Amino acid sequence: MGNKKTTVLSGALVAAVTLVLSACGGGGGGATGEVAAPPSDPKGVSGEIKVLTQRTDLVQKGVMKAYAAEFNKIYPKVKVSFDGITDYEGEVKIRMNAKAYGDVLFIPGAVAKNDYPKFFAPLGTTAELSSKYRFSDKAEVDGKVYGIAQFGTANGFVYNKALWKKAGITAWPTTPQEFLAGLKAIKDKTGATPYYTNFKDGWPLVQWTANNGSVGCDANASNKLAGPVSPWKEGGELRAIDGLLYDIAKRGLSEKDPTTTNWETSKTLLAEGRIATMMLGSWSITQMRGAAVDAGLKADDIGFMPFPVQRGGKFCAAVVSDYQQAVSVYSENKPAARAWVDWFTEKSGFSEKEGVVSAVKSAPMPTTLKDFVDNDVTFFDRSEAGTAAVNDIDDAAEIGLNKPDYRQKLIDTARGAAKGSAEDFFADLNKRWDEAAKTAGS
Template sequence: MKKNLAIAIIMVFMLSLLAACGSTKEAEPAATDAGKATATAAPGATTAPAAATDAPAASNIKGKVTFATNRTDMIGKQYVEYAKKFNEKYPEAEINFEAVLDYDKTIKIRLASGDLPDILLIPTIPKADLPKYFAPLDDLGLNDRIYFKDFQATEGKVYGIASGGNTSGIVYNKKDFAEAGITEVPKTLTEFYAASAKLKAKGFTPLASNFKDKWPLGGWINDVSTIASGNANTMNERKNSDAPYSVEGPILAGSLILKEMNKQGYLEKDINSSNWELSKKDVATGKSAMYYLGNWVINQVIDAGAKTEDVGFFPFPVNDSGKLAAPLGPDWFYGVNKDSKNLETAKAFVKWLIEDSGFDDFAGFIPVLKDKKPNLPQLSEFTANNPTMIEGVPNDDDTTAINNKAQITAEDLVQEVVLGDPKAVAEKYNKKWADAKKALAK
């Protein structure tokens, strides 16, 4: 990614947030890792978007297609309306939705078996493998209108389009903070621990970890390592080391913070029974005071019963430097199975999701379309804390290959550090990494 691209998107992002500050519309409710392209116009500008002249012909958009989604909470609800609206636009087309848990792991298994739906979210695979499974999406007329187009691209072709953009931080219940006497959001890790102690003393669960459901733990490595190091390439640079995991390094920094939170009783009483769906209600009602997640969860908390004005968002202070930072990058990427029997219909649904569904507003995303501004007031509070926004970068193919060979998942690593001896866990994962790297001669 070129330096000027990073500067451009961050400028557009900030302009977007300023424009969103005056919005009174309540966004409605979305889900894992924190890149950018040069904008032709700031969100809200009058410049017309590029014409989608190469979009699939309507006459070819027919037949049944299935979308495998990680948004299990939308099955039987919002997706019913999506299917209806898409069918109104394309009467001969039918969209079905398949809910998938433990998405990345499950879809990678299905890639190997060939059991793929028509539309899916692209798992963590090397970009060189994209043409094996996915159809190019350059004919949708979106390439010049979107951010992150180079993330899931190879050999000059785009195979994935981001569902939206994200940053991560602390989503919190403002009523809980007020009752605990917390008048300012924490700016250092010491202040964060102190706030957690005050919340616990008032009977609140300071932080909902979703430890049992596991997938929400990924940010404690993928995002916190970026914040702690100030380097978006921290996870990619693992390929340069035979021992990238260390209790002194940035990769385990978030896991060690979570371990301390658990030790002090600042997480759920029984972390092995924590539940994702219940935790949203707990944060909404104030039983739990905080999350460490992306901005996408804000609307889910509101949908679970919280008032918009009672939900806040601030950068996570991972150390005592007083210098706040946050990752900035794409959420999941939509991809289309190259062997879909109704390929044009599948592509048309991806285009519809980006342009017409309103999913980015529903999910609380930073829109992937360059000419669309975000609709989430909590983002203005976040940026008021002046964090350094660290632009995400695409996954490095060599690093991804080593990681897959070693069968390392960030969520498992976090759990093992929290529940075990961090040094022993680091040694275990360093050995797995070194063995995989040697086997692949990387």
């Protein structure tokens, strides 16, 4: 599914860094405060709603239409239409200059968190929703929640088990040094490319940010970035994360020419054992296994391993939110729109089919993460309560935790295509972050 890449980039955007929606200017200003409450009687809900989605593949293949047909078995008087948008972030940002931006939509990363009440109807209080759904703090403003996560994802390395085994490695590396040694063994013993950056497409580099929290097994790791804290100092989570990426490139363990990578091709390359490892969200497992089956290979050869750091002898995996589903403040059919959000989250089976983590707290982990469950990996939901403050600092520092640019420069520096050392690179990031932290939000 080529369009899955949009899901992940945008999900990460929502998870870590939200830019100011400058294009909206004086937009918004709808009937703020009117709650899009869950309807009590399905048969009493009627009207037409438009659902915006970045999953153009599911719209084109009729999958979303099939979901609507199931929805109509419970809500027969609601007509659901879909608008699949390839450039979701860019297009929806423009649409939000006016009032006609659909009834149900994913909150674009470009909308500042504090502006949610201008554009989206509250779905209930934090107290009401936090007991039922994961990630409610991500869309919380002043005690009200404005979005319910489409799903969650754990981060890690998707890898070719057969290739790692051929190199003599059958256990997950427990330290960055072991991980690097494993990649070198793959290069020396198999001739395959040990790690693939997907540098050219860019968005997979953002996936590294989602490991923040997994390194220290700290649910508040993201919130702790809100201040002059030098995030890339020795011992810091981002230093461990980006330091590993730097070392991979520095030691020649990634593709020879990162400017020629290709996301769609990478799935087949991994399945066929021509590349061994990629950093991605757990959403990618089903796609990689699908590529293996398409190539006539074993789906079971595709595995998923946690970031190579342990705490107390156990691995940790932060579970972060993908896009948040919201109801437009301008929707004329808020009950129908809310009915769709609740049904899609709880009853559609979408999360199970996609192999992702359900936003419903009571739901079990997906079978795609069976290896994590069987090996007692510690899961936790990463808090995003401090997202607005972190966003302000990141924006002022012009670093872009959610953009590929600084990691592309990191890789270029590591491989000698740009001047500088790791120490200088990380010192510059720390300086810019700390200076921005002193003025951001003031």
